[in-house]
Amino acid sequence: MPEYTLRIRRFDPQSGEAAYWDEHTVDMPETQSVLDALLKVRDDVDGSVGIRCSCQQAICGSCGVRMNGKPGLACNTHLGEAADRGHGTGWNPPEEGQRKTIIDVEPMGNMPVIRDLIVDMDAVHWKKIQRVTPWLINKEPVPEREYIVPHENMVDVTQTMACIQCGACVSDCLSMEIDPLFAGPAALAKAYRFVGDPRDAEHTERLTDLAEDEHGIYDCTHCFNCIDACPKGVDPMSQIMRLRRKAGSDEQIEDRNNGYRHEHAFVQNIRKNGLLHEADLLPDSYGGKFHPRAVPELVGSLPIAAKALARGKMTVKTALLHPHKSSKEVKQIFDDIEGREERIELNLYVTGYEDDPEETEASAHPQSEETT
C-alpha cells in the first residue's frame, strides 16, 4: 500500500502559539479518502486533530478543507488525487518519476479559523446566506393542493438545491478576497434557487436587490474558482450569470453599479471588434464617451490609463484605433445564439446525458454557456 504523508495545518487558539504543520504518515490505498486518513490519525495517534465530519459520503457538507491548495470535501477526495496535485505553496510538483505522496491539509480560506481545520462558517458563509432572504416568499393565493409548476423548473432549481453548504466555493472566491462584503457564490446560488422557482412571488424584487447591491451579482469576476471548487456540481458562477441575464435581459434592471450596461457594452464591443477593444469598453459601459454619466468615470480612470500607457500595455494608437474587425465566425456565433427562440440554460440534472453511449461520451461534462 502506498505511504502518504499528511501535513495537517494545526492551530489551537488556547496555546498562544502560531499555526504549524503537523506531519503524520499513513499506509492506505490511493482510493481511500483524505478524511479516512485524517480519521485514522485521529483514532490511532492524536485524538485532538480538529475537523468537522459526519456522513462520509459527500452529503452533509461538514468536511470542507483545502487539500494541496484546492478546496473540497475531505471525504470524497481520494488520497491519490490530492497527492497528485503536488503540495506546498503554489504549483510544486515532485520530480519526474517520483511518487507524489505528500498532502497538505489546511482549513478553508476566506473564513476565520476556530481551530485546526475548523473554520467559522457563521461569521461569513451563513451571514451571506441570510443576506439573500433565503426562504420562499409564496405566490398568492397559496393553492389548496400543490402549486402546478413545470417539470423543468423543479429540476432546474434542484441543481442549486443540491448545494450542501460546505463552503468550498466561498473558500476560494477571489472576489470575496478583495471585497469581503461580496455576497459570494454560495449565497447567490441560493438566491437563484428562489428566482428560478415559479412559486416565489418576488423575483423582480430579489433581482433588483441583488443587482443594485454593489456587493451583489455584478461583483463576480468570472474566475471560475467556485465551479472548480464545488463538490456537488452546483456551478455557482453559472447561477450568478443566470441571475444577471434575468436581471439585465429579462427585467431590464439598469442597476446603479452599471453592471448591466457594462455587460451589454462588453457584448457589443466583441460583436463589433471580434476582440475586446478596451478603450471603448469603459465609455460604452456608461452610455458612450459623451454621456454625462461617463465623464466623471472617464476622468476617474485617467490614472489607470496613464499607468497602462507607461507600462506599454496600451499605446495611444491602440487606445484610439482598434485594428481588428469582427470575423465571420464571430458574427455567426452571435447570430446563432441570438437567433434561438429560447435561451438555453444547461442544467446538471437534465442535460448532457443521453441513453446513447456515443453521445454520452461527447457530452459527459455538462457545461453552461459561460464555460464554453
Next chain:
Amino acid sequence: MLVPSHDVLIIGAGLAGQRAALAAAQTGATVAIISKVHPVRSHSVAAAGGINAALNPEDSWESHAFDTVKGSDYLGDQDAIEIMCREAPDEILWLEHAGVTFYRDETGHLGTRAFGGASAARTYYVADITGHAILHVLYEQLMKHSETVDRYEEWFTTDLLQDDDGRCVGAICRNLRDGHLEVFNAKAVILASGGAGQAYRPTTNGLIVTGDGIAQAYRIGARLMDMEMVQYHPTTLAGNGLLITEGARGEGAWLLNAEGERFMERYAPNKVELASRDVVSRAEQTEINEGRGFPDGTVALDVTKVPRRRTFEALREIVNIGKDFAGVDITREPIHIKPGQHYIMGGVKTDVDGQTTIPGLYAAGEVACVSVHGGNRLGANSLLDTLIFGRRSGEHAAKRAVHQTIPSTPTARITDTEKHIADIIGRDSGGRRVASVKAELGDAMNNHVAVFRDAEGLAKAFEIVRRLKEEATKATVDDRGKIFNQDVLGAIELGYMLDVAEAIVVAAQERKESRGAQFRTDFPERNDGEWLKHVDITMNGADVPKVSYSPVTITRWEPQERTY
C-alpha cells in the same frame, strides 16, 4: 448572566427537531433548538429516496396504513400508524408550500416513484436527495423565523434535568466553540437527536449518530421499546457501508447473485426487489451464506436496467457514490452490495403526541418509538415519521407549556457535569483508545446482532458489551482543551452507544421468535401467541437492563401471514 429559559427546548435539529421547533413556535411558545452540529449537517440530510403519502385520489390512507402494518410484521401500533398515514398528505402539501422542490410529472403536478413494501407508488421525492432537500428547506424556515426560534448550533447536550417530582425541566449543554456549560431551563424538552447507527460497524449512518438521546432518556428512567428491531438496509456498499438508495430498485434496478440469477423472484414472487427491507436483506444474506454470493461477501445491484437518462436525473447521488467510493459506473455495470445497518426501529417509547414515560420529556423521529415501524420500517416512512411526530410533539409540548411556569434549576448543577468532563480529561493514559473500544463494539454488534441472530451469538455480544462498558470508563483522550474538544465528546458518545447497544442485545435475547428485523435462527417462526407484544427496556441501576412488555395496539388489521 441570563440563563436561557424557554417554553420548549428541542434537542437535535434534523427533520424531527426542526419540524417540532416550527410547530411549537407557530403556537406562540418560546422555543430553543440545540444541536451538536449545524442543523443542515444532521443525518436526516442523508435520507435519499423519498417520503410516503397517499395523496393521489386513487390511493388511500388505509392502503398506506395497511402496508405499514404489514411491513412492521404486525408489531406496529395501529392507532399511531393510522394517525401518521392520515396526516401524511397534508404534511406533503405543507412541505411543498414551504418550498421543497418535489419532482413534478409532465403535467406539473407532484409525481411519485415506487418503493419497497408499498402497494401503490406513493413516494414523493426530490431526485435522490429528498432528505437533504427537505432539511435545507426547513432550515430556510428556521432562518425566516429566527425571531421566534432561538438556535444553539454546535452545542452538545450532556444531561437532561429533572425536578424533585421527576419532571424533565431542561438540560445542561456545552458550547463546543468555547467549552462552557450552560443550564437551559424549559417547561418541556423534546428529544429529536436521531438513532444510534454508530454502535454498528459498518453502518450507513454518519459519525454523529451515536444514540445520545436514547441513552440520555434511558438514564433518567424513560422506557425504551422495540430495541431489538434494527434495520439492515438491503443495498449498502461492501467496503464502507455507504447507502445505495432503495429508489434504485424503485426505478427498476435488479438484484442478482453471483450466478446472474434474479434471486428475489424465489423469495418474493410478487414484489421481487420491492419486498420490504427485512425480507430482501434476509434473502441476500441467505444467498451469500449459501455460497451464491461474490467472494467479497456480496450480491449485485444492477442499475443498468434503469434508462441512463433517468438514472442521471433521478439517481444522481448514487452515480457519484459508485464513482467516488467504489470506482464503479453504475450506469454501465452492476455494483456489489450487501445488507448493512441502517436504522433503529426502537427507541424512547412515546404516545402519539410524542410524550415519553417521563413527564415533560418528549421524543420524535428515530430517537423515539411510537411505534409506527414495529419490526420493520418501510422505505420512505422515516421522513414521514420525523415530520408527523415532530410536528405533533412540538404542538403538544407548546400547548402543555401554557399552563406552567418556567422552572429554574440551580446553576450549581453544572458542577457535577464539570467534574464529569474533568474526570474524562484527567484519565491516566493507560486505558484503551476511545476509537478502539468503539470499533470493537461496532464489529461485535455487526457480527452477532445483525440479519440472523441466535442465543449463542447474542450471549457473546452481551459479554463483549458489558466488558466494553467497563473499559470505556477508562478510555483515554488526548485533547485537554476547551475549544472544539471533539475528543471528550467522543468519549461521552461512546458511553451512549454502549448503553443503547446493551438495550438492543438484551431485547434481542428476550424476543424468542422471528419477526421483522429480528430473525432468530433458533426460533425461526413468528409466534403471535406469545410474542405479539413489545419488549420494553428500563434502566435498572448498575445491573442488567430490566425487561417488561407492553401490548400492541390493533385497531382493524388482525395479524396474517406475511408474503410479498
